[in-house]
Amino acid sequence: MAEEAARRAVAELPLLRTAAGPRDRAGWAPRLKEEYRALIQYVENNKRADNDWFRLESNAEGTRWFGRCWYIHELLKYEFAIEFDIPVTYPNTAPEIAIPELDGKTAKMYRGGKICLSDHFKPLWARNVPKFGLAHLMALGLGPWLAVEIPDLVAKGIIQHKEK
Numbered sequence: 001m002a003e004e005a006a007r008r009a010v011a012e013l014p015l016l017r018t019a020a021g022p023r024d025r026a027g028w029a030p031r032l033k034e035e036y037r038a039l040i041q042y043v044e045n046n047k048r049a050d051n052d053w054f055r056l057e058s059n060a061e062g063t064r065w066f067g068r069c070w071y072i073h074e075l076l077k078y079e080f081a082i083e084f085d086i087p088v089t090y091p092n093t094a095p096e097i098a099i100p101e102l103d104g105k106t107a108k109m110y111r112g113g114k115i116c117l118s119d120h121f122k123p124l125w126a127r128n129v130p131k132f133g134l135a136h137l138m139a140l141g142l143g144p145w146l147a148v149e150i151p152d153l154v155a156k157g158i159i160q161h162k163e164k
Contacts (some may be wrong), residue, residue: 010140012045014038019130021090022063031091031130032062033053038135053080053146054138062086065095065134069142069152076161082142091133094125097142098164105158115149117141 003160016034020027039056046052059154063086070079080099095133096114103113121141125132132140153159 009045010040010136013042013135013139015131016091016133017130019091021088022061022086023088029060031133035133035135036074038133039138042135042139053143056082056134056138067086069099069146071146073151073154076163077160078154078161081126092126094122094132094137094141095134097137100158102149102153105153108145108149115142115145117145120144 003138005019014034014037016038018027018031018034020031022028024031039163043052043054044127054067055070056065058065064083065086066081066083068079069082070077072078080101081154082097084095084097094117095112096117098113099109101117102109103111108116120146121137124140125136128136150159154161
């Protein structure tokens, strides 16, 4: 069911065309425009579906991204700061999203609070270079990770709602 919802969400996202990363001075600006268009489309789609779950912004160069994400579990909102840098080998290499406040609280996380996407998401990203971008990273990477990990962390008592 969740997998089908993710497929529908991704099917509605524009695929990116420009195969350029931050080191490609001439190609990075058009790629960044495509990234913003896809992110805006994804956020608009989520809002229409009453599934708004993150805010994201970048530095002026588009190489450092930060924001907030949230997950509703048992009618309680769990909110976290997120951050990531665009790798120099982007788009061939997917960014690694970090949720610093969850660092060390789950096995599906690397040092520094970087979430583990290697088993499922990274092979999918590799098959879809350069068509996938940051909106796809959010839809197929962070979203599913939150859906699996947050309820588990709450059930184990590792994280608690701020009002408790």
